[in-house]
Amino acid sequence: MPAKYVYMDYEREACGYPAELAARPRTPAAAVAPASNSSNNYYGGGGSSSSSSSSNITGSNDCHGMEGEGLDGKPIPQARRPSEGNSGDEKEKGEDKKGKQPMLSIRQRWAMRAKDDDDERAARAARTMRAILPLVDNPNCEEKLRPRPVGDEAMFEDPELILSRTVDGRIVEVRCGGAKRKMFGRMQIRRRSQGLNPYTGEPSQRSHLERYPTQDEMQLPGQGGSGGGGGGGGSGEGEGAWRPPRITMTPKTAGAEEGEEEEEEEEEYDSERTLVGTESEDEYESDSDEEDEEEAEEVEVDSPLYRLWFTKHFSNDASALVAAALRASTYTNPSLALSPSQKTVILRDDDSSSQHAVALLSGGGSGHEPSFAGFVGRGFLSAAVAGSVFASPSAEQVFRALKVLGAKQPDRGILVVIMNYTGDILHFGMAVEKARAEGIKVEQLVVGDDVGVGRKRGGRIGRRGLAGTVLVQKIAAAAAAQGASLEDVRRIASQVADNTATVGASLAHVHVPGREIVPDELGQDIEIGMGIHNEEGFGRVKTDLSGLVSTMLKQLLDQSDSDRAYINVAPSDKIVVMVNNLGGISVLEQGAITTEVVEQLATTYKLTPTRLLSGTYMTSLNGMGFSITILKVADKSFVSLLDAPADAAGWSPPVRPENWQRGIDTSKSSDIQDAPSSEADDASSAPSNLTIDSQLATSKLTAGLNSLIAAEAQITKYDTLVGDGDCGLCLKTGAEAVLSHIQSSSSSDAIRLVRSIAHVVENSMDGTSGALYAIFMNALASGLQQSTASSGKQEVTPKIWAEGLKAALTSLAKYTPAQPGDRTVVDALAPFVETLASTLSLQSAVDAARKGCESTKGMEASLGRSVYVSVEGWNSCPDPGAYGLVKFLEGLLQ
Structure with a gap:
């Protein structure tokens, strides 16, 4: 069973493919029917160029003559397309003459000779793999490769190329010309990350940095319609000829003058090379003296091309x-x-x-x-x-x-x-x-x-x-x-x-x-x-x-x-x-x-x-x-x-030496004991004279809180557009805590009820909303206390509620500059309190709050995180906090 290498998924992801492409389900070997009575020569040889039953991959029904689609719905770039009038037999012979084979074959790309060092050779191998990945990932191409089950893997084989996959589609080995070509294993990847030669572990001698092509850069020049059989679409060595682009990153030297260009050493490619060797040895044999030349484009280290491939830092030099x-x-x-x-x-x-x-x-x-x-x-x-x-x-x-x-x-x-x-x-x-x-x-x-x-x-x-x-x-x-x-x-x-x-x-x-x-x-x-x-x-x-x-x-x-x-x-x-x-x-x-x-x-x-x-x-x-x-x-x-x-x-040093004389107390016996909670203080305090129908209050509050909890998704959606997305969850958490509290303990004392709710809000709601509502509820309890008669029991009335709410709104203004028109919860809260005070009608007050909330659509924010969002965000939704308050108030009417 072939050894598994990990570099392939990495190269595919870095190439610009969607991250989920590596995990795309593949058809298991048993489910792919072998092509019967058909040629399976990967390079187009050995089969009729016009036969409809041929599996020649360069034909009009395969991935070389048509574009496949990736997970994002965009065309997967073709890895190679044949030149016009070039027959499969000619390509099989490996001829590299102008007008007959204007492109490097996949095997030739694998066999690119490296003249620098082993690190450069590995980089070229990775670049070649980049070029064939679009072909491998094309589902149309997958049907044309003849599967051969080997253990738990599906092998795709032909005389020139073998791609080994696990049943979930992970590429684990590539062979070329029947010989193994080892990519980077774990040790090689780690060595390379340290700037070392991936095979020897010695410091790398590379004089330049490399970036591999992106998915867009892999599109073939003149890419277009497909021809039948072994021909179609190509245009000779000019625009139609394509090989994996090489871009070198050359940092500017201190003595280089502006506009000065450094010369890159020309690279040579043999027209037909056969890769020989084993997993631990790589050699190249040339079958032809004809050579092509490739020029490298220099890109500064601070360019977007450089940053695309290298790790993100404030300084990359x-x-x-x-x-x-x-x-x-x-x-x-x-x-x-x-x-x-x-x-x-x-x-x-x-x-x-x-x-x-x-x-x-x-x-x-x-x-x-x-x-x-x-x-x-x-x-x-x-x-x-x-x-x-x-x-x-x-x-x-x-x-x-x-x-x-x-x-x-x-x-x-x-x-x-x-x-x-x-x-x-x-x-x-x-x-x-x-x-x-x-x-x-x-x-x-x-x-x-x-x-x-x-x-x-x-x-x-x-x-x-x-x-x-x-x-x-x-x-x-x-x-x-x-x-x-x-x-x-x-x-x-x-x-x-x-x-x-x-x-x-x-x-x-x-x-x-x-x-x-x-x-x-x-x-x-x-x-x-x-x-x-x-x-x-x-x-x-x-x-x-x-x-x-x-x-x-x-x-x-x-x-x-x-x-x-x-x-x-x-x-x-x-x-x-x-x-x-x-x-x-x-x-x-x-x-x-x-x-x-x-x-x-x-x-x-x-x-x-x-x-x-x-x-x-x-x-x-x-x-x-x-x-x-x-x-x-x-x-x-x-x-x-x-x-x-x-x-x-x-x-x-963390502290002065004399402080260590106390020693570290892991028993936690020196921890400060918690002071009595405000809730305990409320329970021990004298009851107020202001009474309330506890059953009716519990019923109304339950309906309002459930309405707010149900609106959490919509509030979150709004806050994601104009804030940091936590408003809905914050309000929901507080509402659930208050709901649990009033259902477990009810009180006919109006002031005690409000204080207990304020205590729950303080301890359950985070962020700005929690602080605002806690201040408002504590101020409401104080306002109700001022409206209480000096002696004798008194049942709370709409007028008392209105006076208490008005006092609470005045107190809240001491701690926040928010006013109506600032696109905050106050745009709904202030109209509610003012309308209730003037009409003593809950319905009218809720309508006013709803109208205030709607007015925040398109309103420019001057407070909160909404000030940092675009105008489009303001126009698309109301203020999330105001919307949440309206949902609670609407529930009170039920």
């Missing part, structure tokens, strides 16, 4: 982005200086406090901010060297930084603390050796704290460096600031590193500015152990936050897991916990994650953090994930050194 971010470090901390050419941030020479202490140098690829430039400052790093995004800085950059620090501290020495990544070790190590050769006193420490890489998988390479590196650097820097020698600083740093463990989890892969969109295979899965450079984790789970944190803590603390038990923590041990945001988690969600971590540590492992850090310390660009770091306090000096002050923009 990664190099400029790194330079600007480093410059920002000096703006936020004036004690720092920047070397733009070397991308190094260093503490200024005029900072005398650091001249007699061991210097700390760190760095690595950019994209992990605030690590490490954000940690340069007094009491922390002395300098940080940055590489490109996810790429190590060069040895020359590091060496120059060491020379500057060595000149400032010739006697005290320098400690280089880096993360365990091959590029960092090689480049920093080379610089360290060069510095030592020049007499600079320097030591190096490599930190690996990731438990996502176990001992078996890590092998001799060891664990990857993650957010625990920041704790190592902070404690070592504090020791250096207190006067420790280079040897002692390195010993302390090494001890901290040995007692640190980190594990991360992510919802999705990160987006690298200026790089192509890559398919995210995670879906609803969460990847545990994902690295900070999009590296693959050790497992995927579908779980909630509680289950995820439980799994991560087990990886950190389970002593029975010999592969990952790097630190041994007992309940009596003190620990420091860091919950690190990988860059894309909201502060709100970060807080929920932190709470879950602390509470599970207390309940499951009987551990309470001595210090808790929660924030953004080491990111992975916009990574939708977090990491948990646990530092075992093997030496009591760890805590005091961690608490030591540091003047670095990226380091923000």
Whole structure:
């Protein structure tokens, strides 16, 4: 059974197809009748061009001679159409002469020779697949391919092309000329997202960026009517000749003059090539010496074509982005200086406090901010060297930084603390050796704290460096600031590193500015152990936050897991916990994650953090994930050194050290007890003299509330057009809460009834509507109280209701500037109150409210979110809040 590859659905989606196209139901193999007694040659050979029973796909009854329709009803672009007067036999011979075969065949597109590197070859293969996808997705074409059941799959085969599908239509393999052509698998996709060669894992040597054609760009020039049999429609190599367009993205260089054009290397295509090889090897053989040439069109990186294919960022120029971010470090901390050419941030020479202490140098690829430039400052790093995004800085950059620090501290020495990544070790190590050769006193420490890489998988390479590196650097820097020698600083740093463990989890892969969109295979899965450079984790789970944190803590603390038990923590041990945001988690969600971590540590492992850090310390660009770091306090000096002050923009200790003397109270015994509710106050207060028929009031209110609840869909529709779409649900939620309240507890005290309804509205209705109605109902209760007789019971009358409502409307005006004519609920509320006060007729008041609501159609909004919508929105519907009030009032009349 062929291996399954995932790149095909991604290419199809990026091409501009509807997202649901990938999931379009396909006819299973058993349901597709094989074509009997007919030719099935994909290229038109071997069959009569005029036979009606022929399955020649270039005939008038197939997808090459007619357009199919996609899910959106638009024509699916044709992948190829034959030239005029070109017979099937001629095409089968592979002739490539002008006027006979003006187009590249599908096999030729697969066999385009790549002269750059394997990454470029894979890009061309993907571009070729882009060209044949419209053909594959054409339902007319599907009937012409001869199915061959293979296990759970339906195979579509011919001498030149095999497309393998699962029964649900997912393309899983493409073969060409009988040989397998491997597309991108999961590993290749991840490597490409990191700017690496997808096959070797080495840095890509591409000098340009590519964008593949959109669906519109795949329309054939001169696309038109179909001919019968093997001919029709084509026009030679001019307008009719088409091959998958190639557009290269060439960023403007600093020295390029306006209008200057760079020359692109010409690409060569052999007229007939056969693809040979296996899944792990790709070679191309040329059967002809005739070659075509293709010119590339240059497009600036800020053009719409560029943005169409690449991830969306405020800046897509990664190099400029790194330079600007480093410059920002000096703006936020004036004690720092920047070397733009070397991308190094260093503490200024005029900072005398650091001249007699061991210097700390760190760095690595950019994209992990605030690590490490954000940690340069007094009491922390002395300098940080940055590489490109996810790429190590060069040895020359590091060496120059060491020379500057060595000149400032010739006697005290320098400690280089880096993360365990091959590029960092090689480049920093080379610089360290060069510095030592020049007499600079320097030591190096490599930190690996990731438990996502176990001992078996890590092998001799060891664990990857993650957010625990920041704790190592902070404690070592504090020791250096207190006067420790280079040897002692390195010993302390090494001890901290040995007692640190980190594990991360992510919802999705990160987006690298200026790089192509890559398919995210995670879906609803969460990847545990994902690295900070999009590296693959050790497992995927579908779980909630509680289950995820439980799994991560087990990886950190389970002593029975010999592969990952790097630190041994007992309940009596003190620990420091860091919950690190990988860059894309909201502060709100970060807080929920932190709470879950602390509470599970207390309940499951009987551990309470001595210090808790929660924030953004080491990111992975916009990574939708977090990491948990646990530092075992093997030496009591760890805590005091961690608490030591540091003047670095990226380091923000949560509280002063003395505040930790209280400790973390996971028992919640110190929580403040809730004060008595206003509802309880109402129940204990003296009854009023104003009475009401409780049965009649319940009946009227029930009818009004049900009318409002039934109108929720229409209110939501209106608010979607002119607001944020939440008005209907907000009113419905409040109405349901009030309805439940009056049906469970009725009162003959009018003021108590109004106050209780106001209390329910306060606690059930969110947003502006909830606040307005709560203020109005509380003011109504106050107005009714003023109308109550000084002694003796008094039944509420329409006049008392009118006076109370008028007083409530006056009070509401103190808290909102809304007046009739502003397109708000007041446009219906004010006419209702005023008409009721003048006529004492509920029917007349409701009619006035309805008229006021209708007047808001076409009215220009001056308050609320409606002010941001277009005039068309105002003209199409009334104000949603006013409409909801009218529906409630109309229900009262029932």
